[in-house]
Amino acid sequence: MTAMLEMRDVSKSFAGVQALRDVNFTVEAGQIHALVGENGAGKSTLMKVLSGVYPAGSYEGSILFDGEERRFRDINDSEALGIIIIHQELALIPLMSIAENIFLSRAPSRFGVIDRDAVYRRTAELLTQVGLRESPDTLVTDLGVGKQQLVEIAKALSKQVRLLILDEPTASLNEADSAALLDRLLAFRAQGIASILISHKLNEVARVADRITVLRDGRTVDSLDCRIEQVDEDRIIRSMVNRDLAHRFPERKVAIGDPAMTVENWSVYHPLHTGRQVIKNVDFKVRRGEVVGIAGLMGAGRTEFAMSLFGRAWGYNISGRISLDGRDANLASVPAAIHAGLAYVTEDRKQLGLLLADDVRKNVTLASLRQVSDRGVIDDVVELKAASDYRNRMRIRCSDVYQEAGQLSGGNQQKVVLSKWLMTDPQVLLLDEPTRGIDVGAKYEIYCIINELAEAGKGVVVISSEMPELLGICDRICVMNDGAFVGEFAKDDATQEKIMRAIMRNVRMSGTSAHGGEARAGDGAQ
Known part of the structure; x- marks a missing residue:
């Protein structure tokens, strides 16, 4: 099949931290290509390079789409070619309708006035394509997370999508909604739409992917053609973590x-x-x-x-x-x-578990300020030592404890949340x-x-x-x-x-x- 997308020798660093190292990644037309790896392996960074979130000039390497080198200045440039990314945190406005969300910035108009009949009609067509029976007037807040994912996909279809990037699309879905979403990807493949699927759920990846690429520490370490090779989860896991997880769950006395x-x-x-x-x-x-x-x-x-x-x-x-x-x-x-x-680790670490704009040090000690204070004043030295101890104990991967929590991978954010509550003993x-x-x-x-x-x-x-x-x-x-x-x-x-x-x-x-x-x-x- 023809290569729709080629990313060649892509490298990207942040403040001296190498996030991507000479990554090569190819997607064929009408292919579902899964991208897997540990949190922090570089998956999201690579997709942000592809979609123009990180513009040309901020990374090394080249991007070819339809055989031509592309230098995206922003996400609008990539979307103009039909490259659409759907992030794990959905970008929908809850108190607006489905139709308003889909056509928020580019509604059909006549003589400079929004053509509401055209918006309604086109939204209904898109909802049919993604398998939703809701009215275009339905408020997004009245939909479950699974249906909100489908609204995001409908929005992508409205932009004439050719390459759909989905970052952990089933992370918050139940089994029925996950299955429905994966079925939709298979239907899109039959229509010639290519997809890049980022997921930690290897059973779902194995079900739909034509090819699987594994990233580790910002490098491409393995690639598996599922059309000619049997998907071996143990092989994928070994490639991801560079060790054999013979037992997925550790033994305990x-x-x-x-x-x-x-x-x-x-x-x-x-x-x-x-x-x-x-x-x-x-x-x-x-x-x-x-x-x-x-x-x-x-x-x-x-x-x-x-x-x-x-x-x-x-x-x-x-x-x-x-x-x-x-x-x-x-x-x-x-x-x-x-x-x-008593301690409670919330299911929503980003909204309820962390102060994303604050550093690791402050997040770790947040629930135990008395332990790092003297007469109501925080002792910076004691706080630094406590946070550093938990960073080492929990193996939190960060540049130092002054790095913002929002910059960490999901797994490391979860370790910070756990550290916060473990410090309360x-x-x-x-x-x-x-x-x-x-x-x-x-x-x-x-x-x-x-x-x-x-x-x-x-x-x-x-x-x-x-x-x-x-x-x-x-x-x-x-x-x-x-x-x-x-x-x-x-x-x-x-x-x-x-x-x-x-x-x-x-x-x-x-x-x-x-x-x-x-x-x-x-x-x-x-």
């Missing part, structure tokens, strides 16, 4: 002790829709040295449950009893929860989607940290949408649906089939939709 946290008859109502009970009289327990998983569909109430425990950070009219180490605990506020020995740690959007190497390191916490006698609760992850790291798995626990399995007895059977049996009983959305801080599932 299990020594389970007395209850670290006991929750009884816990009930929570929605903070906005105050008549709606979200968490329904839940009983829950985690013991010292135990890792307990919470499984469930999106919208089951897992995040709401965890946040309501953590100093009542979410919810209204909360009732029930919590005891820590057998003693009643009054966790009426987040500071009270931290003081009592919690006795119970609630981890909400702790490995979402990070690569297999960083996942393994976080699993090791979870094991270290359990071996130190902490109680660890892991909320995850990835059932293999729960099965691999947890001693016990609780199944949640519609705000209640509907099943529980010991590690040796748990299987994906049993967990899904418990979920689906109760979905049918309650009428809960499998496509609902998990609540974020302060909004809840709508």
Whole structure:
């Protein structure tokens, strides 16, 4: 097939840090080319070079598109050729309609006036192409994340896309929405549209990719033609992390002790829709040295449950009893929860877990300022030492602790969030989607940290949408649906089939939709 895109010997550095080193990357017309690698391997940087976010002159090497060398000054230049990038953080305006989002800057017009009939008609055509049945007038805020992804793709189609770049498109989607999105990519391939898929989910990559390229430390280290070679996940992982992960989940010496946290008859109502009970009289327990998983569909109430425990950070009219180490605990506020020995790692590290514009040092010590202060004044030397210690302990890859958190890869950002809460010396740690959007190497390191916490006698609760992850790291798995626990399995007895059977049996009983959305801080599932 003809090479639509060729990137030759591309190198890019930031303040002395080499992000890309002589990368070569080719995409054929009508091909799905997957780009994989650890966080920080250079995937997003390479795509920003391609799309003109990093303009010509800021990098070395050359870009050829349709056989001609291109020097993009900005993203408008690349879009003019049909190269469209969809970032992991969607660029949609929630309180505007689908039609307004798609044609925000280039609406069809007649005599200088927006032609609303043409906008509506064209939007309806685009929505049909991406498999959405919503009205063009629907507000984006009323759509789930999966449908918002499809709106972004519809926007790309409106720009006559020829090469579609998707950065972690399924990171926040449930299995059904992920499958629908991948099916759409296959349909586009049949229409001659090429795609570059950046993903950490190797099973999804293997399903749709025609070719897989692996980056490590800013270099191209492997390329696999899926049309003539069988996809070998172990080979890809070895190429990504430069080591053999024979065991995806590290082994741990299990020594389970007395209850670290006991929750009884816990009930929570929605903070906005105050008549709606979200968490329904839940009983829950985690013991010292135990890792307990919470499984469930999106919208089951897992995040709401965890946040309501953590100093009542979410919810209204909360009732029930919590005891820590057998003693009643009054966790009426987040500071009270931290003081009592509870910590919560949010699922949304960018919005709720980090101050992206602040450096690693300030983020690590943020929840433990008393430890680095003297009579209310922060001791810079003590703070620097504490942050540096956690940087080394957690193997955070950054130039130094003065680097902005927003400049770090997803895996390293997650380690900074974990460092912040480990510095508080919690006795119970609630981890909400702790490995979402990070690569297999960083996942393994976080699993090791979870094991270290359990071996130190902490109680660890892991909320995850990835059932293999729960099965691999947890001693016990609780199944949640519609705000209640509907099943529980010991590690040796748990299987994906049993967990899904418990979920689906109760979905049918309650009428809960499998496509609902998990609540974020302060909004809840709508």
